[in-house]
Amino acid sequence: MATATFAQVKAKAEKDKAFLGQLIVDPSKALKGAGLDVADPRDAKRIELFVKLSQENIRSAGRVVGIVARESDWGIGAGCCNGRVLMPGADLSRFGGER
Amino acid sequence: MRTVTLYATGRCNLRCAHCAVGADQIDPRPDLSTAQVCEILAKLAAAGTTSVTMLGGEVTAFRRDLGPILDAAEDCGIGISINTNLLALGPIRPLLERPALRSIVVSLDGARAATHDAMRGKGSFERTLRNIWEIMKAPRTSSGDLRVEVSFVLSGRNREDASGIVTLAAELGVHRLNAKAVKMIGRARENADDLALTGKDLLTAYCELVITWLACSSLELDLHLPPAASIYVNRRFGLSLPVKSPPACGGPAEFGYVDLLGNLLPCPAMSLEEDPSAGVREQLPAVNVAHTDAAAAMAQPIFVDFERDRLAGRGIPSMWPCADCIFRTTCRPCTAMLIRGHTSDEVEICAAVRRHGDRDVPGITSKLWPAGHRTISGPLSGLSGARARPALPRSESSRVH
Numbered sequence: 001m002a003t004a005t006f007a008q009v010k011a012k013a014e015k016d017k018a019f020l021g022q023l024i025v026d027p028s029k030a031l032k033g034a035g036l037d038v039a040d041p042r043d044a045k046r047i048e049l050f051v052k053l054s055q056e057n058i059r060s061a062g063r064v065v066g067i068v069a070r071e072s073d074w075g076i077g078a079g080c081c082n083g084r085v086l087m088p089g090a091d092l093s094r095f096g097g098e099r
Numbered sequence: 100m101r102t103v104t105l106y107a108t109g110r111c112n113l114r115c116a117h118c119a120v121g122a123d124q125i126d127p128r129p130d131l132s133t134a135q136v137c138e139i140l141a142k143l144a145a146a147g148t149t150s151v152t153m154l155g156g157e158v159t160a161f162r163r164d165l166g167p168i169l170d171a172a173e174d175c176g177i178g179i180s181i182n183t184n185l186l187a188l189g190p191i192r193p194l195l196e197r198p199a200l201r202s203i204v205v206s207l208d209g210a211r212a213a214t215h216d217a218m219r220g221k222g223s224f225e226r227t228l229r230n231i232w233e234i235m236k237a238p239r240t241s242s243g244d245l246r247v248e249v250s251f252v253l254s255g256r257n258r259e260d261a262s263g264i265v266t267l268a269a270e271l272g273v274h275r276l277n278a279k280a281v282k283m284i285g286r287a288r289e290n291a292d293d294l295a296l297t298g299k300d301l302l303t304a305y306c307e308l309v310i311t312w313l314a315c316s317s318l319e320l321d322l323h324l325p326p327a328a329s330i331y332v333n334r335r336f337g338l339s340l341p342v343k344s345p346p347a348c349g350g351p352a353e354f355g356y357v358d359l360l361g362n363l364l365p366c367p368a369m370s371l372e373e374d375p376s377a378g379v380r381e382q383l384p385a386v387n388v389a390h391t392d393a394a395a396a397m398a399q400p401i402f403v404d405f406e407r408d409r410l411a412g413r414g415i416p417s418m419w420p421c422a423d424c425i426f427r428t429t430c431r432p433c434t435a436m437l438i439r440g441h442t443s444d445e446v447e448i449c450a451a452v453r454r455h456g457d458r459d460v461p462g463i464t465s466k467l468w469p470a471g472h473r474t475i476s477g478p479l480s481g482l483s484g485a486r487a488r489p490a491l492p493r494s495e496s497s498r499v500h
Contacts, residue, residue, distance in 0.1 A: 021265070
């Protein structure tokens with residue numbers, strides 16, 4: 001494991017969206033998977049805040065762009081089961097929110 | 100029957116550990132002939148089918164008649180999608196300009212050579228990527244008339260690539276990423292020890308797929324997210340993913356499956372290739388669309404009963420954690436596992452939320468499963484469900500050709 005600073009983790013997340021996705025879902029796992037060890041508690045705190053900010057950015061981007069779901073084409077892809085196709089789009093009003 | 104999947108060959112140039120029809124490759128059965136496939140397409144078109152997916156096996160490697168098949172498809176107004184490992188571009192290159200070829204779905208089992216090659220052979224990742232790049236340059240791809248999609252089967256072997264496959268698909272510029280959890284049938288069952296992906300790991304992988312997709316947002320993501328799973332993801336990350344979900348199974352009005360013998364079936368789980376122990380072993384004249392009309396086939400009890408059971412949600416009490424889910428009257432999960440008679444009747448992503456959701460979203464499970472909150476270990480006992488396998492039409496005299 002290599003010791004990493006907040007700046008290094010932030011730089012990696014900004015360059016690599018796959019790492020960013022993993023960091024948002026499970027920061028500890030993402031850092032471990034990348035072979036990074038954040039030793040300084042202040043850096044760990046900064047990373048925590050960065051993750052929260054990144055989450056908010058994604059939420060905002062989703063609200064601006066909109067997420068449209070429609071039925072996928074049955075039979076395409078890996079099998080017959082229908083998935084839900086999530087597409088960058090607009091007009092969320094047609095889709096129900098949470099019950 | 101809007102779309103149909105046609106199992107066009109059992110022969111394959113690979114032996115993937117997760118292959119659902121792997122048993123069929125050991126001693127491949129004869130394929131339907133060119134004339135039979137063309138006849139089937141015409142009959143499906145007459146019954147309203149507009150899209151047919153051809154898969155196997157590896158269709159591009161072992162069917163040399165894709166050109167005439169595409170011609171026949173164009174004549175009857177059917178769009179063809181081909182599922183392929185795309186190890187070789189040669190067989191498919193001449194087909195790229197055919198109007199009837201509407202999409203190519205390429206299997207990628209990892210975002211890195213290490214994971215993909217572990218499934219499909221050394222060097223396969225680089226070869227497949229190179230061929231995808233080539234297809235992306237084709238004029239019909241650039242114009243959008245030919246869609247290129249990536250199909251990613253998520254398993255225990257490649258779960259670390261869940262986020263990477265999204266960024267790779269975005270980088271390739273494909274139109275859509277189809278992500279589905281591995282079905283533990285066929286050869287996958289033999290390799291269950293390292294392929295199985297459930298619980299916390301499955302939840303994490305699904306979340307990584309969704310979150311990374313949101314960070315990229317440049318392609319479509321096809322991912323089966325039942326309503327309960329959507330609510331979990333929304334609550335965990337403060338998102339607004341639409342919760343209303345189309346049913347996993349759309350029934351015969353939407354989907355049909357033609358097996359290697361030419362039998363039209365409502366579910367691939369009834370086929371021999373997916374269920375070597377009990378699938379249809381012979382040509383059944385009443386539903387064999389090489390010989391009978393698709394509309395006549397769809398009037399058979401096998402289709403009528405299937406749709407009746409689907410609409411009634413007959414399988415729901417047997418599935419976990421569906422029986423007491425707040426969406427049990429509207430959600431229609433895939434019931435193929437019941438048809439196959441498997442002992443594990445779980446909707447895995449929902450089971451993962453049921454077992455582990457409270458860790459990251461406290462209280463979510465009592466909201467989604469208010470009545471069954473006491474039992475978290477497995478299917479609810481004492482329920483009778485739609486366990487009986489559907490009766491298949493039998494012929495008095497039939498033979499496998």
